[in-house]
Amino acid sequence: MLVSVTGGTGFVGSHSVAALVRAGCHVRLLVRDKDAVGRALGPLGVEPDEVEVRVGDVLDPAGVASFVSGADAVLHAASVYSFDARKADAMRRVNLQGTENVLGAARRADVERTVYVSTVAAMWPANGRTIDVNSPVGRPRETYMATKAAAEEVARRHQTEGAPVVITYPPALLGPFDPHTGDQAARLRDTLRGLMPIWPLGGFPVGDVRDTAALHASVLTRPLEGENRFFGPGRYLTTRQYLDAVRQATGRRLPAMFMPARPMLPMGRMADILQRFWPWHIPAEYGAVYTTVHATAVAAGAPTHGIEARPVDRTMADTVRWLQASGQISRRRAGTAALV
Structure with missing residues (x-):
């Protein structure tokens, strides 16, 4: 074929x-x-x-x-x-x-x-x-x-x-x-680097x-x-659940503040405008905040052609280990997920 x-x-x-x-x-x-x-x-x-x-x-x-x-x-x-x-x-x-x-x-x-x-x-x-x-x-x-x-x-x-x-x-x-290292991997990397101290409430699949x-x-x-x-x-995860999964995978505290998402949208717009002139990537993005405002869970029983989702903690740990192995985060930042 x-x-x-x-x-x-x-x-x-x-x-x-x-x-x-x-x-x-x-x-x-x-x-x-x-x-x-x-x-x-x-x-x-x-x-x-x-x-x-x-x-x-x-x-x-x-x-x-x-x-x-x-x-x-x-x-x-x-x-x-x-x-x-x-x-x-x-x-x-x-x-x-x-x-x-x-x-x-x-x-x-x-x-x-x-x-x-x-x-x-x-x-x-x-x-x-x-x-x-x-x-x-x-x-x-x-x-x-x-x-x-x-x-x-x-x-x-x-x-x-x-x-x-x-x-x-x-x-x-x-x-x-x-x-x-697309947006999702970069967001996890930035989280582990301490660049994501403020999170919008809400969630996403x-x-x-x-x-x-x-x-x-x-x-x-x-x-x-x-x-x-x-x-x-x-699986649909709230941003709190997402960060808890990162903490579980790494054993790190990763302190963070959570704010209502809608009031953060203007901040995201401003960051996008600044990004057009700033040469380095700004972790605060309008699209990421917009996602947490409007993301909707997939209905139970929706067709996946028989493919089951693996546990989130396994996915998170595997991604963190790869980020370390590829030199994008240090062993200290990978925490307990670090390669031996």
Whole structure:
């Protein structure tokens, strides 16, 4: 089975590629930097010569058409995930136009199954207390979420028109071996460095990237039984529960103050404005605060294609150990999760 994968050198994509290779699939990657393949897949036990590599960009329609031609399935995981205000333009281009290009090309090539990696945030703010596969697309006032909501509309339109498109909804993901140390890993790193002394109240769904990767391998290789939308395994954590999980994984006190989230939104906006001119990353982000205000739990029993979420404490400890092993935090900051 040939699976064409976009975003295969990213966090979700690289773990999904490793899961697909373990499942016996032949994988074709579309990458902008060929050298990134080894850096992303090597730590996961996949050698560069085990996958086919095409150099290109999801923003190039002709290149995308060639990339999906002859594939049995497509996994579209390419996305810019960030609350960094400096990446707003890239998010609009890649998250929306890239999805238009890939899903359209796969449909024209008669690919048997195309999996689009969305996010639970595409359905925020939600009308109810939980979200499920039938929840409407959200209308968020935050750039990353807004671009993913717009891309979700594209994917659902293809589904409505009968195209064999499957949508997955990962939660906020942690886990080891994040090739670019994305927002979630960076937030945990900043917490361990003592740069997050103030937290907004609220919460968000959290999961392990390895579980979402297992979901992708499963929905690409096993029967779907009539379903075409699946949630990445995870659990809703309040920010207090999140920080308690970090404390448990590290044995550290990590003192913090919690404040109501809505009054912190203007502070996040100001930080985003400052970030456009300040060369170093500012941990306080409007998108992170906005998330804790509007994040909604996934309904119990929502389909995950039989993939169970691993314990949060295991995910947290594995992520902390990887942060230490990769030199991003010291052994002292890793606490009891430190490598021996």
